[in-house]
Amino acid sequence: MRPVRTSVVTAAAAVAALTAVTGCADKSDAKAGGADGSVQVTATDSACKLSKTDFPAGHVKFDIENKGSKVTEVYLLFPDDRIVAERENIGPGLKQQLTAEVKAGSYEVACKPGMKGDGIRQKVTITGGTAVKRNPQLDAAVAEYRKYAQEQADETLPKVKVFTDAVRAGDVDAAKKAFAPSRLGWERTEPVAESFGDIDPKTDTREDGLEKGQKWTGWHRLEKSLWVDGKIGDDEKALATELDKDLTDWQKRVGTAEITPTSMANGAKELLDEVATGKITGEEDRYSHTDLSDFKGNVEGAQKAYELLKPVAAKNDAALTTELDKQFASLNTLLDKYRTDKTSYDFTSYDKVSDGDRKQLSDAVNALAEPLSKLAAAVAK
Amino acid sequence: MSDTTDATGTGRSPSRRALLGWGGAGLALGAAAAGGTVAVVKGGGSDAVPAADTGAAVPFHGDHQAGIATAVQDRLHFASFDVTTKDRAELVQLLKDWTVAAAAMTEGKTVGEGAYGGLAEAPPDDTGEALGLRPCRLTLTFGVGPSLFAKDRFGLEGKRPEALVDIEQFPGDNLEPGRSGGDLCVQACADDPQVAVHAIRNLARIGMGKVAIRWSQLGFGKTSSTTPDAQTPRNMMGFKDGTRNVSGTDTKALDDHVWVGAKDGSAWMTGGSYLVARRIRMHIETWDRTSLQEQEDVFGRDKGEGAPVGKAKERDEPFLKAMKPTAHVRLAHPDSNDGVRILRRGYSFTDGTDGLGRLDAGLFFLAYQRDVRKGFLPLQRSLARHDALNEYIQHVGSAIFAVPPGVRDKGDWWGRGLFG
Ligand SMILES: [Cu+2]
Numbered sequence: 001m002r003p004v005r006t007s008v009v010t011a012a013a014a015v016a017a018l019t020a021v022t023g024c025a026d027k028s029d030a031k032a033g034g035a036d037g038s039v040q041v042t043a044t045d046s047a048c049k050l051s052k053t054d055f056p057a058g059h060v061k062f063d064i065e066n067k068g069s070k071v072t073e074v075y076l077l078f079p080d081d082r083i084v085a086e087r088e089n090i091g092p093g094l095k096q097q098l099t100a101e102v103k104a105g106s107y108e109v110a111c112k113p114g115m116k117g118d119g120i121r122q123k124v125t126i127t128g129g130t131a132v133k134r135n136p137q138l139d140a141a142v143a144e145y146r147k148y149a150q151e152q153a154d155e156t157l158p159k160v161k162v163f164t165d166a167v168r169a170g171d172v173d174a175a176k177k178a179f180a181p182s183r184l185g186w187e188r189t190e191p192v193a194e195s196f197g198d199i200d201p202k203t204d205t206r207e208d209g210l211e212k213g214q215k216w217t218g219w220h221r222l223e224k225s226l227w228v229d230g231k232i233g234d235d236e237k238a239l240a241t242e243l244d245k246d247l248t249d250w251q252k253r254v255g256t257a258e259i260t261p262t263s264m265a266n267g268a269k270e271l272l273d274e275v276a277t278g279k280i281t282g283e284e285d286r287y288s289h290t291d292l293s294d295f296k297g298n299v300e301g302a303q304k305a306y307e308l309l310k311p312v313a314a315k316n317d318a319a320l321t322t323e324l325d326k327q328f329a330s331l332n333t334l335l336d337k338y339r340t341d342k343t344s345y346d347f348t349s350y351d352k353v354s355d356g357d358r359k360q361l362s363d364a365v366n367a368l369a370e371p372l373s374k375l376a377a378a379v380a381k
Numbered sequence: 382m383s384d385t386t387d388a389t390g391t392g393r394s395p396s397r398r399a400l401l402g403w404g405g406a407g408l409a410l411g412a413a414a415a416g417g418t419v420a421v422v423k424g425g426g427s428d429a430v431p432a433a434d435t436g437a438a439v440p441f442h443g444d445h446q447a448g449i450a451t452a453v454q455d456r457l458h459f460a461s462f463d464v465t466t467k468d469r470a471e472l473v474q475l476l477k478d479w480t481v482a483a484a485a486m487t488e489g490k491t492v493g494e495g496a497y498g499g500l501a502e503a504p505p506d507d508t509g510e511a512l513g514l515r516p517c518r519l520t521l522t523f524g525v526g527p528s529l530f531a532k533d534r535f536g537l538e539g540k541r542p543e544a545l546v547d548i549e550q551f552p553g554d555n556l557e558p559g560r561s562g563g564d565l566c567v568q569a570c571a572d573d574p575q576v577a578v579h580a581i582r583n584l585a586r587i588g589m590g591k592v593a594i595r596w597s598q599l600g601f602g603k604t605s606s607t608t609p610d611a612q613t614p615r616n617m618m619g620f621k622d623g624t625r626n627v628s629g630t631d632t633k634a635l636d637d638h639v640w641v642g643a644k645d646g647s648a649w650m651t652g653g654s655y656l657v658a659r660r661i662r663m664h665i666e667t668w669d670r671t672s673l674q675e676q677e678d679v680f681g682r683d684k685g686e687g688a689p690v691g692k693a694k695e696r697d698e699p700f701l702k703a704m705k706p707t708a709h710v711r712l713a714h715p716d717s718n719d720g721v722r723i724l725r726r727g728y729s730f731t732d733g734t735d736g737l738g739r740l741d742a743g744l745f746f747l748a749y750q751r752d753v754r755k756g757f758l759p760l761q762r763s764l765a766r767h768d769a770l771n772e773y774i775q776h777v778g779s780a781i782f783a784v785p786p787g788v789r790d791k792g793d794w795w796g797r798g799l800f801g
Contacts, residue, residue, distance in 0.1 A: 262502050327590055359593075363465055367590030377503035 038097075041109065043090070044068040048111030048120040056128045062098040062109075066090045070113040076100055076124075077108045088115065102126050138261040138379065141308040145264050146255065148304055149189045153251040156185030160247050164240035167222060170232045179226065180290035183219060184345060186247075187297030188304070190274060191267035192257045193250055202246045206283070217242055220285075227287035265309055265376035268302035272369035275299070280362045282350045292338050292347035295361075299335065302372065303328050309379050317378040320371055327368035334364050436515025436572070441484045443787040444652050445640060448520030449724065449749050450629035452608045454570040457600030457728040458577040459658065459745065460585065461526070461563030461780055462592040469535045473800050475591045479523070479567075479584055480794040489516035492583045508586065511579035519571040521580055523795040524656050524782030529564045540799060542647035544655055544752045545783045551765035553775065560660050560778030563595045568656075568747065570726075574601070596778070598660060600728025600745045607724065613687065613695060617663055617729050617742050618773070620680050621687035624695055625715065627724040638722045638756070639749050641786075649798030652786030654749040657757040660730075660778030663743040668773045679769045681708030707769035713760065723748040723756045743774065753781060 038061035040051035045068035064087060066072050071091050076084040076098065084107065085100035104126050112119035163182040166174035186193060186204070194200045203218040210216055217239055225236045275298050278284040279291045306313075306324060314321040338348040353361075439447050466472055482492045493506025530541035550556070567584055569577040578599070585594050604616045607629035613621040627634045636642070641650045668676070677683050681690050681704035689699030689710060704711040715722050726749065731742040750756030765771070785798055 266502060323590070363463075363593035366593070367465065370586065370589040373504045377500045380500060380502065 038063045041065070041074055041098075041111070042067055043072045043074060043111040043113065045070055045113045046120070048074075048109065048122055050109060050122050050124065053122060053124045055124070055126060057102055057104045057126050058128075060100050060102050060126070062087075064090060064096045064098060066092055066094050066096075068092060068113050071115055072111055072113045073115050073119075074098055075108075075110045075112070075119070076102070077110055078105075104128060135261075135312065137312050138309075141261060141312070142259050142264065144308050145305055146257070146259055148308075149192045149254050149257065149259075152185035152189045152301075153247075153254045156182070157244075157247060157251055159185070160244060164244050167232055167240035168237045170237075172226055172230060172232060175222070175232070176226050176288070179219070179223060179288055180285075180293040181345060183290075183294060184297045186250075187294045188271075188301030189254075190298070190301070191263075191270050192254060192259070195257050196250070196253055199246055199250045199253075203243060203250070206286075218246070219243065220287075223285065223287045261309060261312070261379045262376040264305045265313075265372075265379050268305040268375065269369060269372045271298040271302040272365055272372055276362065276365050276369060279350075280358060280365065282358075285350070289350040289352075290347070291350040292335065292353075293345045296335055296345060296347065299328070299331060306372070306375065309375065313375055313378040316381040317374070320374055320378050323371045324368070324375070327364075327371060331364045331368050334361065436489075436517050438488050438516035439518050439520050441487045441521075441788065442790055442793070444789075445787045446520075446522045446653070446784060447487070447787070448522030448568055448570050449639065449654055449726070449784070450607060450635055451518075451520050451570070452611075452629055453603040453606055453726055454518050454520070455572045455601065455603060456570065456574040456577050457603075457745065457747075458569045458574070458581045458597060459600065459747070460567050460569075460581045460597040461595045461658075462565040462567070462585075462588065463595045464529065464534075464564040464591065465593050466591040467534075469800070471591055472535065473796075475588055476796045476800070477794045478587055480788055482583060482587055483521040483523075483567075483580070483795070484788070484791075486511075486580045486583065487516060487519045487521060489514070489519075492587070508579065508582055510582075511576050514573055514576055517571045517573040517576040519569065519576050519580060521584075522568040522570075522656075522784060524566045524568075524784040525796065525799065526563045526565065526780060526782050528562060535800075537799065540647065540649065542650050542655075542783055544641075544645070544647075544650075544754060545781065546753055546758070548657070548753075548758070548779055548781050551761055551776065553765055553771055554779070555775050555777055556779050557777050560596050560598075562780050563782075565592060566656070566658070566780065566782045568726075574599070598658075598730060598745050598778075599732075600730050602729040604727045604729055604744055605725040607726070616727075616744055617665065617731070618668055618676070618680075619684060620676070620682060621695060622680065622682075622709070623725050623727075624687065625722070627722055634722065635724075638751055639724045641751055645751065647783075650783060650785060654724075654751065654784045655753045655756070656782045656784050657746070657748045657750075657753060658778070658780045658782070659746040659776050661744045661746055662741065662775050662777045664773050664775070665740040665742050671773070678705050679707075679709060679773070681705065681710035705769065707767050709764075709768055709770045712764050712768050718760055718763065721756055721760060723750045723760065725749075749784070 039055060040049075041062050041064040042049040043064060043066045060076075062074065062076070064074050069092050071089060073086060073088040073090060074096075075086045078084060084102060085098055087096050087098040090096045107124050107126060109122045109124055110119035159178070160182045163175060163178035166178050190200075190204075193203075201214070204220065205214075205216065205218055206220045207216060207224070221239055222236060222243070225232060274284075275295050279295045279298070282289065282291055284294055285291045306328070310321055310324075335347075336342055338353070339346055439451055441447060464472060466475075485492060489511075491507035491509075491512070496505045496507040496509030496512055499505055527541065527545050527547055529535065530537045530545070532538050567581060569580040571577040571580070581597060585592075603614050605623040605626050606613055607626060609628045609630070613624050613626075616622050627638055629635075639654050641647070641653050641655070643651045645651070671679075673684060677690075681699070682688060682695075683690075686693070687695035688697055690703045690708070691700055692698075699710060699714065701711045701714055701716060711717060726747040728745045728747070729742070730745045731740060733741055735741045748757055785796060788795060
């Protein structure tokens with residue numbers, strides 16, 4: 001669980017431009033576009049006027065002026081509404097600039113007075129240069145990852161049911177045993193689950209992460225009952241059923257998550273961030289101390305996304321993938337020290353891991369997460 | 382040595398000789414603009430010392446590393462690293478990468494491709510918190526600890542200098558492993574704390590996967606001066622200490638006591654120095670309720686002027702026998718130690734309060750010397766046994782590093798003599 005949610009959706013929106021518009025860093029491209037003059041956008045409360053709607057591919061610059069009375073925002077959109085570029089919070093009377101590297105194709109410009117709704121749309125045509133081309137390898141990677149996320153959810157539900165059945169049966173020991181395994185699939189694909197915004201707060205919130213007035217539900221609430229109170233009451237049984245329901249919701253919606261190659265890459269990095277902030281300190285599973293099982297799940301999920309993107313990333317940045325292979329291997333080797341059987345997810349209780357060993361784990365996570373943060377760039381090149 | 386073009390090609394770096402004369406050489410300080418114009422240091426006769434507020438750059442290349450004889454800056458971030466890679470080539474590449482980044486940062490430039498303007502969904506190379514700040518006399522000084530020479534590590538066991546000793550445990554030491562030792566160190570000194578922290582943070586980031594920070598220490602209020610005309614700054618006990626410090630302009634004293642000579646053994650260390658770092662916690666609260674008489678007796682100086690017992694001025698020659706036999710100044714004076722002198726660059730530190738509400742403060746002692754066996758060790762043996770100050774201090778961290786000679790030019794890198 002993460003208190004601040006940089007959702008896959010947000011990430012996807014921000015990076016959509018990149019996956020379709022390759023060669024952003026190529027400055028020679030710049031001359032093709034805006035050099036002969038930028039596009040004037042005059043936004044009012046009822047109009048979104050462009051000085052031209054047909055312009056060359058490359059570096060496009062919009063000079064926006066808000067002549068209306070409401071705060072507005074201006075978007076450049078793909079035909080399917082994905083965002084190429086945006087400029088928010090343009091107050092009345094203000095001028096702002098919006099720039100983007102754009103390839104040939106059909107787009108829309110939207111002004112949103114009041115920053116609400118679909119906005120006032122203008123179709124624009126961008127010509128010249130090379131047309132938007134999809135990379136079939138990356139498309140395949142996304143499709144494969146979507147399948148993986150779905151599988152994880154499908155396989156998780158029965159394991160969750162073992163846990164929740166035990167809770168409903170009032171069997172503390174059986175519930176404790178089933179707790180960590182019930183979380184694995186979730187931990188592997190957490191950024192996808194978090195992208196929905198509403199599921200994670202219900203299932204994976206820690207007590208200190210609650211907002212005022214928010215009812216504490218989900219795994220960690222039950223974890224506390226089992227490990228701290230050592231008993232199961234009617235409330236817990238009801239919460240178990242609620243957890244089933246919320247995770248079924250997750251299972252149904254996984255397929256609809258917006259996933260792009262760069263959101264996959266950054267999602268992998270976010271999984272390591274989860275480890276670096278929540279698990280290394282033992283905060284995540286503070287009652288059960290099953291942090292290392294979650295840790296392993298996060299690493300596996302990150303590795304899955306990476307492996308799928310690797311063929312493309314290796315072509316663009318071979319040194320990076322060599323480094324990532326090495327760091328994934330060494331982190332996994334280190335984690336293996338904390339389980340007797342390499343096929344089991346029965347890890348050493350985290351309260352038995354010394355400060356020195358935690359430091360070593362933390363260093364290994366940093367050693368992997370730092371190069372992993374460069375994966376998105378390697379994929380987008 | 383010859384003038385060389387710096388790493389990013391912005392101009393000529395003055396020779397380290399000229400820099401050595403920091404206190405004695407005239408400094409034509411260019412108004413260093415944000416983004417880092419390198420101030421030109423010219424040889425000359427005036428006594429100008431660059432003031433902290435000029436924001437000037439200290440040249441990175443030279444015979445000796447900057448940050449030793451360089452006039453002491455106001456702030457410190459010192460970091461000790463464990464080398465986590467086992468791959469020698471990888472470590473060497475890191476040292477090369479570090480050197481390039483260090484050269485850029487001392488000029489007030491960003492690391493790599495900068496802090497913004499790159500791909501939107503990738504993190505920038507530079508962390509960005511020093512954007513808009515001037516070089517602020519940033520120096521980055523690199524050293525290697527004894528553990529790097531261990532058998533079955535990097536094949537360096539034959540290169541360990543004899544002078545790079547394992548420091549013994551002194552009576553009264555209460556050393557914490559988490560504040561001691563380290564395979565590598567980087568001392569970042571600057572007139573702005575943000576500049577020093579930025580430098581260590583970026584080096585740590587570049588090093589991830591190859592090295593990991595073992596411990597680090599922030600320092601403020603330099604407690605010693607390498608510029609003899611400047612007032613000796615006060616330590617956290619309110620006293621001036623280290624008046625007889627080796628001056629950064631005293632070429633002879635530097636050659637005699639600080640720089641490793643060609644005949645000292647370990648050729649790769651010629652022009653380098655040995656650094657001892659000690660985190661000395663002060664029992665601030667008990668010191669504060671100690672009588673003025675006792676405080677002055679402990680140091681052997683008066684609190685107001687800093688004059689040695691019976692004298693009028695700070696720099697008056699002390700009459701050691703007038704002091705108590707346990708007085709700090711008496712015990713630390715070269716005359717009590719066969720003429721031994723060390724170059725001190727310590728800083729005060731305050732890391733908030735401990736769990737008992739006591740100020741976690743003291744002196745982060747940094748001393749450079751040509752040979753620790755003739756410098757810090759005998760001095761500390763004597764102090765640990767007799768110094769009246771021991772009632773009010775405790776050494777809680779300790780490390781020693783061999784600090785190689787300067788990076789000569791763009792083709793050179795930290796540790797080349799050792800690994801090359
Ligand atoms: Cu002293």
